[in-house]
Amino acid sequence: MTQLQQGTIDTFRGQFGGPVFEPTDAGYHEARQIWNAMIDRKPALIAQCHSAEDVVAAVNFGRDQSMLVSIKGGGHNIAGNAVCDDGLMIDLSQMKDIEVDVENRRAFVGPGCTLADFDAAAQMHGLATPLGINSTTGVAGLTLGGGFGWLSRKHGMTVDNLISADMVTANGRQTRASATENPDLFWGTRGGGGNFGVVTRFEFQLHPVGPELLSGLMVFPFDQAQSVLTQFARFTETMPDELNVWLVIRHAPPLPFLPESVHGEPIVALAICYAGNPEVGEKLIAPLRSFGDAHGEHVGVQPYANWQQAFDPLLADGARNYWKSHNFVKLTDDVVRVALEFGEKLPSPHCEIFIASIGGQTGRVAHDAMAYSSRDANYVMNVHGRWETPGEDEHCRQWARAFFEAAKPYASGGAYINFLSHDETERVEFAYGDAYKRLVEVKQKYDPENLFRVNQNIRPG
Ligand SMILES: Cc1cc2nc3c(=O)[nH]c(=O)nc-3n(C[C@H](O)[C@H](O)[C@H](O)COP(=O)(O)OP(=O)(O)OC[C@H]3O[C@@H](n4cnc5c(N)ncnc54)[C@H](O)[C@@H]3O)c2cc1C
Numbered sequence: 158m159t160q161l162q163q164g165t166i167d168t169f170r171g172q173f174g175g176p177v178f179e180p181t182d183a184g185y186h187e188a189r190q191i192w193n194a195m196i197d198r199k200p201a202l203i204a205q206c207h208s209a210e211d212v213v214a215a216v217n218f219g220r221d222q223s224m225l226v227s228i229k230g231g232g233h234n235i236a237g238n239a240v241c242d243d244g245l246m247i248d249l250s251q252m253k254d255i256e257v258d259v260e261n262r263r264a265f266v267g268p269g270c271t272l273a274d275f276d277a278a279a280q281m282h283g284l285a286t287p288l289g290i291n292s293t294t295g296v297a298g299l300t301l302g303g304g305f306g307w308l309s310r311k312h313g314m315t316v317d318n319l320i321s322a323d324m325v326t327a328n329g330r331q332t333r334a335s336a337t338e339n340p341d342l343f344w345g346t347r348g349g350g351g352n353f354g355v356v357t358r359f360e361f362q363l364h365p366v367g368p369e370l371l372s373g374l375m376v377f378p379f380d381q382a383q384s385v386l387t388q389f390a391r392f393t394e395t396m397p398d399e400l401n402v403w404l405v406i407r408h409a410p411p412l413p414f415l416p417e418s419v420h421g422e423p424i425v426a427l428a429i430c431y432a433g434n435p436e437v438g439e440k441l442i443a444p445l446r447s448f449g450d451a452h453g454e455h456v457g458v459q460p461y462a463n464w465q466q467a468f469d470p471l472l473a474d475g476a477r478n479y480w481k482s483h484n485f486v487k488l489t490d491d492v493v494r495v496a497l498e499f500g501e502k503l504p505s506p507h508c509e510i511f512i513a514s515i516g517g518q519t520g521r522v523a524h525d526a527m528a529y530s531s532r533d534a535n536y537v538m539n540v541h542g543r544w545e546t547p548g549e550d551e552h553c554r555q556w557a558r559a560f561f562e563a564a565k566p567y568a569s570g571g572a573y574i575n576f577l578s579h580d581e582t583e584r585v586e587f588a589y590g591d592a593y594k595r596l597v598e599v600k601q602k603y604d605p606e607n608l609f610r611v612n613q614n615i616r617p618g
Pocket residue numbers: 192227228229230231232233234235237238239249268288289290291293294295296297298299300301302303304305306350351352354355356357472575576611612613
């Protein structure tokens with residue numbers, strides 16, 4: 158980075174609508190915080206935007222001053238790509254406007270909104286679009302990388318529901334990307350991360366959802382994991398699109414419906430959501446109870462917006478996190494064997510093995526329809542290393558890496574870029590597969606100097 162003169166910073170501050178934080182300013186440290194406590198980067202400046210015009214000013218300033226530029230939406234990215242050392246952080250976290258057009262089932266969402274913000278606004282009208290499972294995640298980063306959650310089997314990936322994105326590209330121009338306006342940019346934006354510009358407003362398709370849904374948890378002892386996992390693998394192959402069941406191996410949190418003696422013990426849990434008539438859902442999920450002899454369950458009809466927040470306490474910010482993930486077409490006996498082997502040696506009470514079922518509608522979109530191309534991924538397994546102290550770093554990371562290597566032979570092509578850790582830059586091309594070549598062309602057109610490179614980077618041609 159070039160050394161900035163104080164006068165240059167002051168001039169920028171005078172032209173910018175929001176606060177511009179330097180390291181000694183009150184508000185600087187709060188603004189640079191992100192979800193993963195493993196990442197501790199200190200930008201030279203943080204430009205906290207309040208409008209699309211602020212974003213234009215920040216992009217122009219970063220480019221003209223040859224600064225490294227990072228973009229912060231919800232700050233949840235595991236690789237810490239919201240924040241950079243010594244550069245300019247464009248902080249969008251305050252841009253939280255949301256408008257819901259009930260008649261046309263559309264939502265217009267600001268880039269600082271969390272999933273909780275979006276769900277709350279849309280659920281007031283009994284509407285939703287598929288989002289992730291931790292409500293403090295940012296809509297922006299989740300959408301730009303693909304996005305999946307409880308509703309994805311029925312309504313597709315989050316990007317499948319993106320209608321348009323208003324953006325500021327590297328040249329500082331405000332541009333719209335949609336099926337009819339700059340379709341190449343729209344193609345790349347749906348899965349290509351923040352590589353092509355800063356999105357200032359997302360337009361989404363909404364669907365009638367709930368507002369109450371059948372959802373909840375069934376918790377089995379880990380010594381029954383072989384049976385639970387094997388049956389989960391078969392059951393999820395044929396379940397209807399309305400039903401979603403995910404599997405988690407971890408130590409039991411102190412959930413009130415579990416006996417105290419189980420708290421802290423290794424368990425395997427099924428997380429269930431039925432996006433349809435609860436009576437039908439009850440019948441469909443009945444067989445899950447025979448997967449083992451459960452410690453307990455908490456399944457019932459509850460507001461969808463509450464279920465969207467059910468995992469928040471286990472995924473709060475401030476912990477140290479390192480993730481590795483694979484996509485699978487099928488959970489074969491080999492995958493089950495490896496998951497059991499590493500489930501037995503979880504290195505911290507906060508570590509988890511998470512197997513998300515996607516498939517359904519996510520697999521019915523052509524693989525080249527947009528940059529997100531992993532349409533054969535019926536399961537995404539996230540080896541979720543999570544712990545509290547730096548002293549545990551090496552042990553926990555080694556566990557995640559060893560598990561990743563052991564499961565690799567059974568994984569499909571592609572990977573979910575939103576789950577890549579900071580040391581996985583060499584997996585970006587693999588993650589996109591055939592789409593990568595076209596992404597390079599779009600990058601070359603919209604960001605030839607690679608201004609936006611603090612991300613899962615697509616390098617210009
Ligand atoms: C606890 C937890 C649970 C998760 N669960 C799910 C899940 O269920 N499903 C799922 O699909 N994903 C899930 N994720 C992954 C999540 O999708 C990614 O972490 C995503 O990057 C978060 O977006 P963000 O806006 O919060 O992150 P940020 O760190 O702010 O941004 C992520 C990336 O997007 C870029 N970016 C952000 N905003 C913009 C913008 N407006 N314009 C251009 N680029 C931008 C950033 O530069 C960065 O590269 C989860 C993550 C966490 C930590």
